[in-house]
Amino acid sequence: MQNFTALERRAAISLALVFAFRMLGLFMLIPVFAIYGKDLIGFSPLWIGLAIGAYGLTQAILQIPMGWMSDRIGRTPVMLLGLTLFAVGSVVAALADSVYGVTIGRILQGMGAISGAVLALAADVTREEQRPKVMAVIGATIGLSFAVSMIAGPAIAAAGGLSAIFWFTAALALAGIVIVLTIVPKTQHQAIDSEALARPGFIAELFRHPQLRLLNLGVLVLHLLLTAIFVVLPSQLQTNGLAAPEHWQVYLPVFVAAFVLMVPLMILSMRRQQEKGYFLFAIGLLIVSLLLMINGGLWPSAIALLLFFTGFNYLEASMPALVSRIAPAGQKGTAMGIYASLQFFGAFLGGVLGGIISGQFGAASVFALAGGIGLIWLFLARRMQVPQRAQRLSYLVGDVDDAAAKTLVSQLSSLNGVLEATVVVNEQRCYLKVSSTGFDPKQVEALLSRHS
Structure with a gap:
């Protein structure tokens, strides 16, 4: 956290902890x-799948x-x-004696969709040049939380x-x-920043963006595969002679090795x-791992998990960065x-899919279907185009109307080194x-001074 101010350091650590506690509770x-x-x-x-995935529905609906x-x-x-x-x-969920009560609890857990507010607050209290570092610290907690949850949950x-899982999760929420209340910086002024928070006017346009559409489909499939296989995988490990309290003996070395293999990639x-x-x-790697899981043996499953999470970790880390690079300026x-x-x-x-398929056709069918979905994703992903790396900047422009904004965008776009320009009037x-x-940057500053 070199070059952070004390406020930025406090914001990064405290907001990352809040983010981590929530994600850990969801994943365990x-x-x-x-x-x-x-x-x-x-x-x-079916209800295994619904209870595991229910939080995702309310998170998806309420995130923005x-x-x-x-x-x-x-x-x-x-x-x-x-x-x-x-x-x-x-x-x-902790008090429930039925799978229906647990599912209702998971739905309520998902309603605590605070990611947008956390990232927006990070934008409020950080300097623009340090903001990507703060966002990276917060974002890294997702992968770390998942790894910890796979070991702590069992x-x-x-x-x-x-x-006990749910009581521990409730304690994490209270700690958050x-x-x-005590550590996260308080702000009286909220910075309006379209680079940090979703804006209604851009949603339809970005849904139609072909490259973003591929990445959005990709992350949907990635987490579909993850949740589907864990509807059946724990029982498969148990069937192969590994008692539930010993599952960490597979998960811990797999996650450490997968992280080590992901870094050089x-x-x-x-x-x-x-x-x-x-x-x-x-x-x-995901596809090969899913096909290996069909075998059902303990060692094939362990090797398959290593391949799966090596690929998963790489994709989970790289896709948000690609979204950030591809997204138009200001969006x-x-x-x-x-x-x-x-x-x-x-x-x-x-x-849902894992629960339905495993109930009707068995665990092997879940892995086979997941592998087929992975193949479709691989075919579609060949159309992905990786953009050149770019820096994102923002400047105040003073009082401009729509006509002046259109002119300013044209002038900014003509400057050397400017790849995209967006002026948000409001x-x-x-x-x-x-x-x-x-x-x-002096060219931009000179141009903007003439419009102020």
């Missing part, structure tokens, strides 16, 4: 519910609206509301049963509330400027909001994507 059910939920009233393969609400009533109230809903949902469930893809090729290779917040919504919707679809701000070479 994934590796244990198929085993520890068998004593619940109404337990069935909760961000908009934070513009109206403030970031802190929205975060407190979201964490309170998350805590209530956890308590409802350990907590083995010690206290399924309800304490952090928001990231480095090589950037160094060789072959990001598309490595992207397709990672999807290929990154909306693009990331759509991306996050489809990510969670994929988790919901995966749970924010009185222009957003630029600029190349790493040939761009002179």
Whole structure:
């Protein structure tokens, strides 16, 4: 966190913790519910999937609206509301004696969709040149939370049963509330920043963007595959002689090794400027791993998990960066909001699909279908185009109307090194994507001074 101010450092750490606590609570059910939920009233393969994926539906629906609400009533109230809903949902699930009650609790957990408010607050309190670093710190907690949840979930469930998972999740939510009240920076002024928060006027346009559409479909499929296989995988490991409390013995080495293998893939893809090729290779790893899981043996399953999470980690890390690079200037917040919504919707679809298929045709059919979906994704992803790397900047432009904004966009776009320019009139701000070479900020400043 070099070059951060004390405020930026505090914001990065506290908001990352809030983000991590929420994601950890959502993920911990994934590796244990198929085993520890068998004593619940109404337990069935379909309801396994619904309970695991239910949070994704409400997250997908409320992700963008909760961000908009934070513009109206403030970031802190929205975060407190979201964490309170998350805590209530956890308590409802902990007290439930039926799979239906657990599913209702998961739906309530998903209603605490605070990602937009967290990222917007990070934008409010950070300098523009440090903002990408702060966002990266917060974003990295997603992958870390998932890895920890896959190990902590089985350990907590083995010690206290399924309800212990939800009581622990409720405690995490309360800890998040304490952090928001005591450590997270408070802001009286909320920066209007379309690069951080979704804006209604851009949604339809970005849904039609061909390259963003491919990435949105990709993250939906990625989380569909993840949730679908964990509807059946824990039971498969148990069938192969690995008791539920011992599942961490597979998950821990797999996650460590997958992370170690993912890092050189990231480095090589950037160094060789072959990001598309490595992207397709990672999807290929997913497909091979899913086909290996059909075998059902313990060692094939462990090897398959290693391949799956090597590919998963690479894609999970690279796709948000590609969305950020492809999104038009001034529309990154909306693009990331759509991306996050489809990510969670994929988790919901995966749970439902995994539950239906496993109930009708068995575990092997889930892996086979998942592999087929992966093949379709691989075919479609060949059309992906990786853009050149660019820096994103924003400037205040003063009082401009629509006509003046159109003229200003044309003039900005003609400057050397400016790849894209957008002027958002109601924010009185222009957003630029600029190349790493040939761009002179003094030209922009001189142009804007003539319009002020």
